[in-house]
Amino acid sequence: MLQIDLWKRVLIILTCAAGLYLALPNAFYGPVEQHNDAIKAMDVAGATPELEAQAALWPTWLPERLVNLGLDLRGGAHLLAEVNVAEVYANRMEAAWPEVRDVLRSITPVRRVDAPEGELRVRINDADKMAEALEATRTLARPVQTITGAGQNDIVVSGAEDIISVTLTDAEKLATDERTMQQSLEIIRRRIDEVGTREPTIQRQGSDRILIQVPGIGSAAELKAIIGTTAQLTFNPVVNRGADENASPGLGNSLLPDAESEGVFYIIETAPVVTGEELVDAQPSFDQNGRPAVSFRFDTTGARKFGTYTAENIGAPFAIVLDNEVISAPTIQSAIPGGSGIITGNFSVEESTNLAVLLRAGALPAGLTFVEERTIGPELGQDSIDAGKIATSVAFIAVLFFMWASYGLFGFFANIALIVNVCMIFGLLSLIGATLTLPGIAGIVLTVGMAVDANVLIFERIREELKTAKGPARAISLGYERALSAILDANITTFIIAVILFTLGSGPVRGFSVTLGIGIITSVFTAYFVTRLMVVFWFERARPKTITV
Known part of the structure; x- marks a missing residue:
């Protein structure tokens, strides 16, 4: 029958409340951001009246984490770094010295002498054993581990008078750089x-x-x-x-x-x-x-x-x-x-x-x-950002109107769950410190459509059960139970795609996959559990003899 245990009701309500609580700072983005900046500044440089006033813009007992805005929405920091690859050559020669010393000790006493960076020079005591020393040192060479360097060794060993010189080959330098x-x-x-x-x-x-x-x-x-x-x-x-x-x-x-x-x-x-x-x-x-x-x-x-x-x-x-x-x-x-x-x-x-x-x-x-x-500014113009906000708002309102016009009171329940779903998405994004860009917004919009898809499956199934002359309570209960498998099938396959995008993608693709994956989890929760809880509350109070979906 249509019933939900008390502990399940409490758990559903607490989960929704936690999501709304975590998403709350995003509704007051400016004050919260100023509060967070002031707190960081006071930790570094100490408190001043201006910073304290700025920190007071948001209560400390409320959550402070925000969804960061991406480069295309807000801007960020830019660095161009040069990797000092020559250091690696020098480090390789430093690491090679103990091996060279040990392999030559059995032949003749040796000592290291000054050499340019990236080169190892060793003086041997007995110049007559130069050929033997060179042969022993060359045994330390290893093949270059690249296709272009196939057949070549990683070091070049040469000798003159009583000095042995060891350097990296050009092929090994290219491989090392890569x-x-x-x-x-x-x-x-x-x-x-x-x-x-x-x-x-x-x-x-x-x-x-x-x-x-x-x-x-x-x-x-x-x-x-x-x-x-x-x-x-x-x-x-x-x-x-x-x-x-x-x-x-x-x-x-x-x-x-x-x-x-x-x-x-x-x-x-x-x-x-x-x-x-x-x-x-x-x-x-x-x-x-x-x-x-x-x-x-x-x-x-x-x-x-x-x-x-x-x-x-x-x-x-x-x-x-x-x-x-x-x-x-x-x-x-x-x-x-x-x-x-x-x-x-x-x-x-x-x-x-x-x-x-x-x-x-x-x-x-x-x-x-x-x-x-x-520090760089937004890559998109403000007009483009505003247009994206308008498009998202229009799409959201159109979905809400469609659900209400198609399913009446049940559509109203679905709309409330949809709003809770979006709030929970922002709450989870805030919790993990995510950055939101236009691809991420696209993932949220797609999630909104998928969330109402789950409600449509449930409500259509309830309609089918009502046609078999079952009572309203039984029809609602069966509608939720029998629609669950279809909901899970559709969302699990999409979640797998989100995981693949996150694993293989980077940058905006990863951002899209993160919002999509989180949205799938929250949409299944709100579409199945939250709407069902609201229907149960309504049914227990109204006790209707018949219902119209």
């Missing part, structure tokens, strides 16, 4: 748009530049803060701690500052034992004294190298280096075979959380130089 750019693009996208709702434009320009445009960002400086630092994490042996700022580190070593203590410097071996590329997880945590820290875990290769080094160097200091600063230099107390550990430092909870996010997203393979930065 990998560096792809990694940079993906990592920047992950940091900016981890949830997939900002709808950024992140694309390669030329051989070594990346264009970044993000809607809803107030300034280029804010966007740079989101991208963050390179987050290059390495674990290096310490040669000397507490060194002077002007100390000479020596060949193969680096002089780095202590991140916590001003004026304190470390001399470390440039070649790392383990790098952040071998991290598989990083999470914010707390150390044994209750201070914020970051716990980490290496992959199998990193865990083996980390365990071997700590076992062989008990009692020696070990530097944890982040972006050319020593954030911690603990003394190895015992072997650490498990491949996990903790990074401690003078962190706040927010800083430890941000560091964990950066490490999980991955280190940028090379530094970025921002060659152009600006």
Whole structure:
């Protein structure tokens, strides 16, 4: 029969109320935005009478999250970044030095000598063994892992007198450039748009530049803060701690500052034992004294190298280096075979959380130089925006009128559910911090049409049941039950398409898929459960002998 349990009624009402509550700030966009800006400004620079007055425009006990407007509706921040690919060549040569040293030691004593960036030079003691040393060094070469570099090795080894020189081949440089750019693009996208709702434009320009445009960002400086630092994490042996700022580190070593203590410097071996590329997880945590820290875990290769080094160097200091600063230099107390550990430092909870996010997203393979930065305005004219609003409003009103004219009181119930549906969509978009663009609005409009489709199926089914001379309560109950399978079939297939668009698409396509997917979930909920609840409330009060749909 036509009845809904009390707990289901309460759950439906609370769900609708939560959606309306979360969507409320969007009805007062200007005041809420000013309130949020004032709160951020006070956190950075402290309170002033003007900021306090601006913050008072919206009560603090009400939700404050808004649906961000996209580049085509509002504008945002623009950056043009140049990837320093030459750094990668130098890092490759630094990493190659321990291998070259180890393979030559069995032949003749060696030492490293000064060389241009991106080149490794080694002097051997016994020049008569040059041929043997060259042959041994060439065994370290590996094939280039690209189609265009097929049949070529990654390094060139040459010798003159008692000097062996190692450089990357042109084919390997091209392959390295391509990998560096792809990694940079993906990592920047992950940091900016981890949830997939900002709808950024992140694309390669030329051989070594990346264009970044993000809607809803107030300034280029804010966007740079989101991208963050390179987050290059390495674990290096310490040669000397507490060194002077002007100390000479020596060949193969680096002089780095202590991140916590001003004026304190470390001399470390440039070649790392383990790098952040071998991290598989990083999470914010707390150390044994209750201070914020970051716990980490290496992959199998990193865990083996980390365990071997700590076992062989008990009692020696070990530097944890982040972006050319020593954030911690603990003394190895015992072997650490498990491949996990903790990074401690003078962190706040927010800083430890941000560091964990950066490490999980991955280190940028090379530094970025921002060659152009600006805040940009809307790409569309205000007339186009206004026309889009009018078109959306006309379509919405036309659907409401059609449902009321076609189904009378039941159509009125469907219209209320439709309004609740749109509010819930905006509430969920606000909750996840989504950015709304014209493609996103198209997804909402499409959802409105699909929501009334579900009501049409239900009401037509009730009409069919009434023709079989069943009572009104039985006809309504059967109408909802038997229309459910058709509603689910239609919406599940569309939801699958939304998932595919989100997975394979980017930018505006993702924005469309997000609003479409959320709209499908809310429309099924409101069309089936909310309208049914309203019908039940009406039927329990009116107790009609006959009904007309």
